[in-house]
Amino acid sequence: MKHGILISDHDKAEAVTWRRAGRESPPRPGPRQAHDHHDGRVPLSRPGADGRKWTARRRRVVANLTGWSFAAPATLIIVGLTLFPAAWAFLISREHWNGLTPARQIGWDNYRQMLHDPDFKSAVNHTVLFTVLYVPVVLALGMFLAIALNRKIRFIAFYRTALFMPLVVSAAATGILANFVFDQQFGLANNVLRVLHLPRQGFLADRHEAIWVIALIYLWINLAFSVIVYLAALQDIPTECLEAARMDGANRWQQFRHVILPSLAPVTVFVGVWNTISVLQIFELVLTTTHGGPLGASQTIVFFIYNQAFNLSRYGYGSAAAYVLFGATLIISLGLFAYARRSKIEAF
Amino acid sequence: MSRLSHTISRASRWHLLLMPLSLLFLLPLVQMVLASFTSNADINRFPPRFIPSALHIGGYVRLFRDAPVARWMLNSVIVSGTAIVSHLILCSLGGYAYARLSFRGRTVAFVTLVATIMIPTQMLMIPTYFMFSDLGLINTLGAAFVPFLTSAFGVFLMRQFFLSLPKDLEEAGRIDGLTTFGVFFRIVLPLARPALATLAVFTLLNSWNDLLWPLIAINDPSKFTIQLGLINFQGAHHIDWQELMACNVVATAPLILGFLIAQRQFVQTMSMSGIKG
Numbered sequence: 001m002k003h004g005i006l007i008s009d010h011d012k013a014e015a016v017t018w019r020r021a022g023r024e025s026p027p028r029p030g031p032r033q034a035h036d037h038h039d040g041r042v043p044l045s046r047p048g049a050d051g052r053k054w055t056a057r058r059r060r061v062v063a064n065l066t067g068w069s070f071a072a073p074a075t076l077i078i079v080g081l082t083l084f085p086a087a088w089a090f091l092i093s094r095e096h097w098n099g100l101t102p103a104r105q106i107g108w109d110n111y112r113q114m115l116h117d118p119d120f121k122s123a124v125n126h127t128v129l130f131t132v133l134y135v136p137v138v139l140a141l142g143m144f145l146a147i148a149l150n151r152k153i154r155f156i157a158f159y160r161t162a163l164f165m166p167l168v169v170s171a172a173a174t175g176i177l178a179n180f181v182f183d184q185q186f187g188l189a190n191n192v193l194r195v196l197h198l199p200r201q202g203f204l205a206d207r208h209e210a211i212w213v214i215a216l217i218y219l220w221i222n223l224a225f226s227v228i229v230y231l232a233a234l235q236d237i238p239t240e241c242l243e244a245a246r247m248d249g250a251n252r253w254q255q256f257r258h259v260i261l262p263s264l265a266p267v268t269v270f271v272g273v274w275n276t277i278s279v280l281q282i283f284e285l286v287l288t289t290t291h292g293g294p295l296g297a298s299q300t301i302v303f304f305i306y307n308q309a310f311n312l313s314r315y316g317y318g319s320a321a322a323y324v325l326f327g328a329t330l331i332i333s334l335g336l337f338a339y340a341r342r343s344k345i346e347a348f
Numbered sequence: 349m350s351r352l353s354h355t356i357s358r359a360s361r362w363h364l365l366l367m368p369l370s371l372l373f374l375l376p377l378v379q380m381v382l383a384s385f386t387s388n389a390d391i392n393r394f395p396p397r398f399i400p401s402a403l404h405i406g407g408y409v410r411l412f413r414d415a416p417v418a419r420w421m422l423n424s425v426i427v428s429g430t431a432i433v434s435h436l437i438l439c440s441l442g443g444y445a446y447a448r449l450s451f452r453g454r455t456v457a458f459v460t461l462v463a464t465i466m467i468p469t470q471m472l473m474i475p476t477y478f479m480f481s482d483l484g485l486i487n488t489l490g491a492a493f494v495p496f497l498t499s500a501f502g503v504f505l506m507r508q509f510f511l512s513l514p515k516d517l518e519e520a521g522r523i524d525g526l527t528t529f530g531v532f533f534r535i536v537l538p539l540a541r542p543a544l545a546t547l548a549v550f551t552l553l554n555s556w557n558d559l560l561w562p563l564i565a566i567n568d569p570s571k572f573t574i575q576l577g578l579i580n581f582q583g584a585h586h587i588d589w590q591e592l593m594a595c596n597v598v599a600t601a602p603l604i605l606g607f608l609i610a611q612r613q614f615v616q617t618m619s620m621s622g623i624k625g
Contacts, residue, residue: 067451074442
């Protein structure tokens with residue numbers, strides 16, 4: 001602080017000391033200046049208390065302006081593209097609106113209607129089924145593959161490249177490719193079955209198989225993300241820990257169970273939440289493979305929302321479904337974090 | 349000697365697992381490329397032929413004749429390019445503000461920003477559609493890149509990076525008489541190259557592969573991005589597998605090539621986006 005007063009005529013250096021002092025207010029005038037002020041009637045041009053107060057305020061204004069000119073563009077765009085539409089979606093969700101004629105306020109009717117809508121229920125069921133099929137597998141396989149890839153063996157670069165590459169392929173391209181691979185007549189999958197003398201399958205065209213096949217394709221695209229996150233976490237485990245365990249005579253399974261697994265717990269919570277949220281929003285892959293079919297057998301919540309809004313022009317109903325999805329997402333992720341905190345896992 | 353063979357057998361156990369799995373993961377992509385060079389006669393006969401009898405480039409010829417694929421690619425390049433440039437500028441400015449500058453409302457704004465990460469994009473598609481229509485963005489490329497101009501995750505990433513930098517250089521710059529902007533552009537930004545590269549790859553992946561926004565906002569074929577073009581093309585040519593696979597290859601090739609060239613950077617980006625939130 002003293003230093004700050006000493007060089008306070010030097011604009012920039014002073015700003016530095018303020019920042020160093022944290023978010024404190026600018027230096028108060030010393031006793032000499034206060035005395036000066038008491039004498040009163042000091043012209044602003046003289047380096048007196050009024051002048052100081054004025055420059056301090058001016059500096060604060062300048063700091064605010066500078067700060068906001070850095071922060072405002074990104075902040076405004078993000079708020080404008082997320083919070084604003086989120087609030088608007090809530091208003092729409094309480095309306096009956098087809099986008100053309102004026103909207104009619106109907107309170108919670110859209111939400112009530114959802115409870116009795118068999119289409120919505122089956123969309124929820126399919127989405128839950130996707131989640132249950134996908135999340136445990138991606139966690140287990142992700143961790144296992146990360147451990148497998150975390151070693152210096154031959155071809156490791158090839159293995160990593162091969163396993164990570166699907167990550168850069170879009171949902172649209174994957175969907176079209178999947179249609180080809182799982183095509184009933186010309187597809188690779190059925191040809192493998194034929195060579196193995198196994199019965200031909202309907203895959204995406206089969207009501208009972210479609211969800212399984214889509215979950216498998218989803219795994220193909222997204223497995224790498226979990227593997228990469230686990231790999232980064234594995235590399236953060238201090239080698240001394242593993243060495244110490246080995247010294248104490250722990251076998252490979254014990255090393256895994258008592259050293260590796262506990263260190264991966266926080267990242268597992270994160271990967272679990274991340275994958276749950278993303279699979280709850282599964283949409284583009286469904287759109288490009290089955291289009292929700294056959295006979296609605298793979299319709300998911302987001303596909304339901306999209307269909308209600310952009311095919312049937314029922315924007316209010318679609319928005320209500322979107323809010324239900326948001327609520328579910330929020331509850332699940334907060335629940336998992338609460339669970340993690342209670343079990344003393346530091347997730348973030 | 350026995351120790352050596354022991355090590356080898358232990359390593360080869362992993363190979364037994366990893367080799368088939370890697371091939372399985374690569375197989376669909378290999379088939380995509382092969383099929384784009386296989387004539388439809390070979391694809392459609394029974395049993396189908398997976399290795400082309402000769403290099404048939406007919407699929408690509410038909411593709412560029414039937415659809416404005418070059419235009420779609422150009423559109424995607426424009427969209428991703430705009431998104432990346434804007435992301436780099438806005439996120440680093442914002443990240444710097446929240447890491448280093450003190451101004452009124454900073455904490456509230458930052459908490460709000462981080463909270464928006466929780467809002468799923470799909471939930472916003474209906475109001476965003478009407479917002480775009482009010483802003484005149486429907487049927488323009490703007491609809492495809494405006495959602496990617498900046499992101500809370502990007503701001504957060506840059507902020508974390510700036511917090512990790514030592515303050516000494518910035519303070520030295522101040523004492524040498526640079527303004528805040530001067531310090532940012534002359535001193536901080538050149539140091540931020542690794543974080544900017546991560547952010548660029550992140551934005552490229554998201555904007556190039558996005559289907560949702562173009563899908564709801566663009567109907568005009570001359571404004572399609574390559575992803576939207578791809579699924580529309582699928583609707584129109586679902587019989588012509590060779591042509592469809594050629595289209596798939598064209599749409600996918602840029603990112604696959606990028607991944608093969610800069611794999612380390614891509615993987616780095618993915619593991620960074622694992623620390624978000």
